[in-house]
Amino acid sequence: xxxxxxxxxxxxxxxxxxxxxxxxxxxxxxxxxxxxxxxxxxxxxxxxxxxxxxxxxxxxxxxxxxxxxxxxxxxxxxxxxxxxxxxxxxxxxxxxxxxxxxxxxxxxxxxxxxxxxxxxxxxxxxxxxxxxxxxxxxxxxxxxxxxxxxxxxxxxxxxxxxxxxxxxxxxxxxxxxxxxxxxxxxxxxxxxxxxxxxxxxxxx
Numbered sequence: 001x002x003x004x005x006x007x008x009x010x011x012x013x014x015x016x017x018x019x020x021x022x023x024x025x026x027x028x029x030x031x032x033x034x035x036x037x038x039x040x041x042x043x044x045x046x047x048x049x050x051x052x053x054x055x056x057x058x059x060x061x062x063x064x065x066x067x068x069x070x071x072x073x074x075x076x077x078x079x080x081x082x083x084x085x086x087x088x089x090x091x092x093x094x095x096x097x098x099x100x101x102x103x104x105x106x107x108x109x110x111x112x113x114x115x116x117x118x119x120x121x122x123x124x125x126x127x128x129x130x131x132x133x134x135x136x137x138x139x140x141x142x143x144x145x146x147x148x149x150x151x152x153x154x155x156x157x158x159x160x161x162x163x164x165x166x167x168x169x170x171x172x173x174x175x176x177x178x179x180x181x182x183x184x185x186x187x188x189x190x191x192x193x194x195x196x197x198x199x200x201x202x203x204x
Contacts, residue, residue, distance in 0.1 A: 032165055036161050036187075037162055039158055043154040043187065046150075046151045047194070054141050061137035068131060071127050089103045147194045148194075151194045153190050154190035157186050161181070164177075168180060
């Protein structure tokens with residue numbers, strides 16, 4: 001026959017075991033929540049860098065296109081000026097030879113300048129080179145823009161995971177911790193994809 005004090009000791013031992021188990025669960029969950037917070041910081045940093053890269057590339061692309069437009073306008077101006085001088089010279093048959101030579105020199109200079117504006121590989125600021133630079137900046141902008149949704153979704157998942165993890169500590173609920181863990185794994189995958197862009201996500 002089991003004595004009363006033995007039953008009491010057994011209940012006390014079971015209670016201590018449950019208490020120790022809860023303490024271990026809460027400690028491990030607290031460590032997990034700290035790791036999730038660290039991952040959230042990494043995802044936030046990645047999102048901020050992607051945003052900065054996207055804005056910088058967009059500014060460079062806009063500036064390059066503006067420079068291209070300026071170059072194009074000047075090229076047209078030189079071409080029109082050359083044609084006007086040729087027309088004036090053709091309409092002035094009595095123009096002295098030295099003046100005609102001067103006009104021809106100016107026309108040739110204008111046409112050479114207009115032709116040079118088309119492509120200047122040595123300086124890298126011809127119309128052709130400027131279009132290539134603008135396309136490069138646009139590609140960099142689009143690449144950074146594709147990274148953004150990964151970091152945004154990851155941040156949201158990590159935040160929810162941290163909340164659920166914190167609640168699971170109070171409630172001592174392994175189920176909540178499991179859901180939180182799944183969200184953290186998804187957030188981690190999105191963060192990795194944000195840095196390396198292995199898969200492309202739609203972003204409205």
